[in-house]
Amino acid sequence: MTSLAAKPSISLSRIAIYAVLIGAVLIYLIPLVVMLLTSFKSPEDIGTGNLLSWPTEVTTIGWVKAWATVKGYFVNSIMITVPAVLISTAIGALNGYVLSMWRFKGSQMFFGLLLFGCFLPFQTVLLPASFTLGKMGLASTTTGLVLVHVVYGLAFTTLFFRNYYVSIPDALVKAARLDGAGFFTIFRQIILPMSTPIIMVCLIWQFTQIWNDFLFGVVFSSGDSQPITVALNNLVNTSTGAKEYNVDMAAAMIAGLPTLLVYVVAGKYFVRGLTAGAVKG
Amino acid sequence: MATLELRNVNKTYGAGLPDTLKNIELSIKEGEFLILVGPSGCGKSTLMNCIAGLETITGGAIMIGDQDVSGMSPKDRDIAMVFQSYALYPTMSVRENIEFGLKIRKMNQSDIDAEVARVAKLLQIEHLLNRKPGQLSGGQQQRVAMGRALARRPKIYLFDEPLSNLDAKLRVEMRTEMKLMHQRLKTTTVYVTHDQIEAMTLGDKVAVMKDGIIQQFGTPKQIYNDPANLFVASFIGSPPMNFIPLRLQRKDGRLVALLDSGQARCELPMSMSDAGLEDREVILGLRPEQIVLASGETAGMPTIRAEVQVTEPTGPDTLVFVTLNESKVCSRLAPDVAPAVGETLTLQFDPAKVLLFDAKSGERLGALGKSQPVENMGNVTRLNRN
Numbered sequence: 001m002t003s004l005a006a007k008p009s010i011s012l013s014r015i016a017i018y019a020v021l022i023g024a025v026l027i028y029l030i031p032l033v034v035m036l037l038t039s040f041k042s043p044e045d046i047g048t049g050n051l052l053s054w055p056t057e058v059t060t061i062g063w064v065k066a067w068a069t070v071k072g073y074f075v076n077s078i079m080i081t082v083p084a085v086l087i088s089t090a091i092g093a094l095n096g097y098v099l100s101m102w103r104f105k106g107s108q109m110f111f112g113l114l115l116f117g118c119f120l121p122f123q124t125v126l127l128p129a130s131f132t133l134g135k136m137g138l139a140s141t142t143t144g145l146v147l148v149h150v151v152y153g154l155a156f157t158t159l160f161f162r163n164y165y166v167s168i169p170d171a172l173v174k175a176a177r178l179d180g181a182g183f184f185t186i187f188r189q190i191i192l193p194m195s196t197p198i199i200m201v202c203l204i205w206q207f208t209q210i211w212n213d214f215l216f217g218v219v220f221s222s223g224d225s226q227p228i229t230v231a232l233n234n235l236v237n238t239s240t241g242a243k244e245y246n247v248d249m250a251a252a253m254i255a256g257l258p259t260l261l262v263y264v265v266a267g268k269y270f271v272r273g274l275t276a277g278a279v280k281g
Numbered sequence: 282m283a284t285l286e287l288r289n290v291n292k293t294y295g296a297g298l299p300d301t302l303k304n305i306e307l308s309i310k311e312g313e314f315l316i317l318v319g320p321s322g323c324g325k326s327t328l329m330n331c332i333a334g335l336e337t338i339t340g341g342a343i344m345i346g347d348q349d350v351s352g353m354s355p356k357d358r359d360i361a362m363v364f365q366s367y368a369l370y371p372t373m374s375v376r377e378n379i380e381f382g383l384k385i386r387k388m389n390q391s392d393i394d395a396e397v398a399r400v401a402k403l404l405q406i407e408h409l410l411n412r413k414p415g416q417l418s419g420g421q422q423q424r425v426a427m428g429r430a431l432a433r434r435p436k437i438y439l440f441d442e443p444l445s446n447l448d449a450k451l452r453v454e455m456r457t458e459m460k461l462m463h464q465r466l467k468t469t470t471v472y473v474t475h476d477q478i479e480a481m482t483l484g485d486k487v488a489v490m491k492d493g494i495i496q497q498f499g500t501p502k503q504i505y506n507d508p509a510n511l512f513v514a515s516f517i518g519s520p521p522m523n524f525i526p527l528r529l530q531r532k533d534g535r536l537v538a539l540l541d542s543g544q545a546r547c548e549l550p551m552s553m554s555d556a557g558l559e560d561r562e563v564i565l566g567l568r569p570e571q572i573v574l575a576s577g578e579t580a581g582m583p584t585i586r587a588e589v590q591v592t593e594p595t596g597p598d599t600l601v602f603v604t605l606n607e608s609k610v611c612s613r614l615a616p617d618v619a620p621a622v623g624e625t626l627t628l629q630f631d632p633a634k635v636l637l638f639d640a641k642s643g644e645r646l647g648a649l650g651k652s653q654p655v656e657n658m659g660n661v662t663r664l665n666r667n
Contacts, residue, residue, distance in 0.1 A: 171368035174335050179382030179433070180356035189381075193372035 039063060039249035046245050062246030063254075066235075070251050072224065073231035077211060077258075079142055080227055084149035085206040091150070092157020092202060093195065097187050099158065100165035101173045111162060117155025122215045125152065133220065140222045148220055149210045156209075157202050164198040165191070200269030208259045228255045283346035283436040283469055285309050285332070291340030292324075292331060292493075301327050302493045305341070309486055312467040316484035316501075318474055320516070324493035325473045329439055332471060334358050345436055361430035362439040365446060367422045369414035375425050376410040379432045386433075400428045403462075420451045431466075440472040444479065456482060477517045481505065489513045511643035514566050514636060520600055523572070523610045525565045526640055529558050538565050538635070540605050542587035544625065549583050550632050552647070562640035567630065569600065572612035575629040584629045589620050603628070 034051050039062050041055040049056070098104075099111050129148050130139070138144030168191070176186045217227040226234075232255050236248045263270070285308065292302035302324050309315045317325040330336040332343060334355035343351045350358045361382075369378050376397055383393045401407040404424045414422055423443060430438055443459075444452045460483055463470060474480055480487050481501045488498045489512070497509040508514035514522050529536050529551065536551040536558055549565075551558070575584040587603035594600075599619035601612045603626075612628060620626045637646040 169366050169368060171364040171366050172370065174330075174333070174355075175362065175364060175368040175429075176370070176381070177335065177355045178333060178360060178362050179429075180385040181381070182356075185385065190370050190372070 035249045035253060038245050039066075039253055041246050043242070043244060043246060059246075062244070062250040065244070066247045066250035066254060069235060069247070070228055070231050070254060073226055073228040074254065076142065076221075076225055076231075077227040077229070077255075080145050080149065080217075081207060081210045084146045084153065084210050085203060087146070088150045088153035088157050088206055089199065089202045092154055093161045093192070093199070094187070095154065095158040096161025096163075096165050097191055099162045100168075101170065101191075102183070111158075114155055114158055117152070118159060120155075122152075126215070126219055130219065140220065140225065142221070142225050145216060145220045145225075145227075148216050149213070152216075153206050153209065156205060160198055160202050160205070161195070164195065168194065197269050200266045204262055204266055204270050207262050211259050284311050284344075285315070285437055285469060285471065286344040287328075287332075287341070288344065289341040290328070290331065290338050290343060292327060292336070292338050300493050302331065302338070305495055307486075307488055307495065307498050309469065309471075311469055313485040314463055314470045314472065314483055316472050316474060316480040316487045317490060318477060318480040318487060318516075319490035319496075321475060323490040325475075325490050326441060327493075328490070329362075329441055329471060329473045332437070333360055333362055333439055359433075359436045360439060361433045361435040361437075362441065363423075363426045363430050363443045365442040367414070367426040367443075367446075369422055369425055369429075371414055374411050374413055375406065375417070375428075378414065378425060379429050382429065382433050396432050400432045403431065404428045419447050420455065423447060423455060427462075436469065438468050438470045440470065442474055443472075445474070445476070459483065477519060481517065489516060491516075508566075508636065508645065510645055511564060511566075511638045514638070514645075518568060520569050520611050520613065522636075523567045523569065523608070524638075525567070525606050525608045525610065527563065527565055527606055529561055529563055529637075531559050538563075540585055542585050542603060542605050544588060545586040547583045547585040549630060549635060551635070551637065552633055558637070558646060563646060564638040564640050564643075566636035566638060567610070567634070569611045569613040571631055571634045572610065572628050574614060574618055575627040582629050582631060584627050586625055586627050589622050589624050589626060592619060592622055594619070601626070 030052075037052065037055060038046060040058045040060065041049075042057060042059050042061065045056050095114075099107055125148075129151075133139045133144040133148070136144070138147060172190060173186055176190050181189065211227075212229065213227070214229040214233065217230045218233070221227065221230070232251050235251055287305050287307050290302055290305040291300060293300045305328060307315070317328060319325050327336060331338050334350065334353060334357075338351055341351070342349050345358065345360075369375075370381065373381065379397050379400060380393050383396060388396070397410070398407075401410055404427060406421065406424050406428060409417060409421055409425065414425065417425065423446075426443070444455050447455060456479060463483075472479075472483060480489075481504075484501050486498065487501050487504050489496045489504060491512050497504055497513045499507070504513060504517055508517065508522075511524070515524070525538075525540070527538055527540075529538055531537075532548065538549040538551060540547050540549055575582075585605070587605065589601055589603060590609075591602040592599055593602075594616055597616070598613045599616045601614050601619055603610055603612065638644065639646055
């Protein structure tokens with residue numbers, strides 16, 4: 001650490017650094033500020049003031065209307081995201097456990113191929129996935145969308161868990177085997193209790209990915225089963241009637257809140273989990 | 282408790298790859314302490330994993346008692362193992378660590394409690410039972426790992442370099458403690474180490490391994506005094522045995538080795554009379570403690586004067602280095618008689634203790650354990666140049 005370094009003095013370069021940093025912060029924050037301000041304005045207020053002007057009268061009318069519009073889709077998103085996140089994380093954990101501690105002939109190759117999944121753009125799997133879902137009779141169902149998210153997420157969750165588990169000494173598994181524990185007992189009683197940081201990383205990652213997904217949502221669902229991202233798009237893109245920017249902004253905030261919440265609650269694990277290579281068994 | 286017998290055990294990781302273990306044959310009696318020792322990569326840990334069932338063997342049989350366990354899974358072999366890293370389950374308390382194997386074996390809770398109490402008392406870890414492994418020192422973790430093995434009362438205990446993660450002082454302490462415990466419990470034990478002092482001090486039997494082959498299997502005394510080849514001789518003993526390459530000559534009808542210190546020369550009569558040894562490139566092996574200062578009591582033994590080049594006082598001994606036949610030779614002397622650098626001293630050898638190895642193959646020459654006492658010691662000729 002630099003605790004012995006001289007006390008920072010106010011120099012020109014330091015002022016420049018802070019100016020740049022504050023500038024960057026403002027650039028990042030302004031859209032959020034505009035959204036928040038606009039969402040609490042009345043439609044008339046939006047027409048008269050500029051983007052950054054304070055609402056003449058704070059009103060929650062936009063939020064109420066937005067909630068009424070997207071409520072069903074918000075629930076859809078939860079119904080899609082929660083099972084998809086849980087299933088992909090659970091399978092990823094099991095995959096990672098096998099690929100790091102129960103290596104089989106060709107497991108390295110298997111892992112290598114699986115990694116391709118991380119680099120495949122969403123667009124390339126649309127047609128095959130749609131075809132498969134159709135054959136399975138799951139086209140345009142929530143179950144189908146969950147399945148697509150699970151399969152697509154597996155590459156990432158497996159990678160996370162496998163890389164976390166390779167840092168756990170093999171001897172732990174050997175010791176447990178000699179103690180008489182089998183494959184699932186070792187996983188449940190020894191490995192999983194050690195996995196909290198990486199489970200958190202996986203949950204945050206998957207939740208953010210799936211909640212924010214638009215492409216799979218728009219392709220593999222329709223009508224009332226669409227997720228909130230698609231509903232938001234539809235809401236904002238309506239060409240009939242006057243533009244209700246306060247409703248649009250409130251709806252966008254509603255769509256973004258859950259990922260924000262997840263990060264606030266579990267964020268410390270995220271940082272800890274990303275540096276988990278240093279964790280000793 | 283049981284006997285352990287390895288019958289022609291072979292292990293290879295695939296056709297075309299070199300054998301990891303080759304024709305391993307050994308057996309120990311009930312309650313014996315077997316040491317597998319060798320440099321890293323010699324296959325000792327693989328052999329231990331094979332005994333544990335963590336790796337499969339590709340040939341031969343592993344017998345525990347009267348039972349061939351070769352095809353059994355680790356949990357059915359009734360074996361407990363202490364790992365180098367201790368491998369304590371980090372999320373469980375010490376008590377849960379010890380209980381884990383017992384619970385899996387469906388022992389009832391009152392028996393488990395009694396067993397944990399017994400082991401904790403034995404290892405003096407009663408006050409640690411509710412702590413997590415991360416809160417323990419290395420020595421304490423080591424005890425807990427041993428406790429976990431002891432609690433199961435298995436047929437055989439396996440130790441995989443259990444002391445190598447401890448600091449030097451603790452290692453010596455735990456070594457003594459381990460020996461004490463073995464004397465008390467009389468458990469059949471296989472112990473892997475690369476430390477030849479652990480091998481010598483702990484083992485009833487020692488198997489010295491190299492390149493997947495057992496170089497020698499015997500008691501520590503046999504291994505030390507009667508090494509089967511150059512490798513065993515050089516691996517066991519600290520400071521290591523001195524090796525002097527030379528050519529044997531025949532003089533007055535007997536084989537002699539001619540030593541030259543630069544100041545003086547001496548003839549060392551050989552105890553073996555094998556005619557095939559004459560004029561042959563051999564390596565003469567002498568342990569540092571077998572090269573002593575000449576004294577009146579053992580008159581008649583060959584001696585040589587030599588100049589001291591380096592001394593290394595270790596406390597109990599002083600290691601004195603001289604040059605013989607252009608090889609650096611170490612002698613282990615008492616500190617109060619050890620000379621200073623540059624001084625000339627007279628060293629004395631016991632020819633009966635001299636070992637001979639073939640320079641090419643490294644095999645021991647002359648039958649194992651049959652070195653004859655040399656007769657007519659008084660007739661040794663000494664050639665002093667000065």
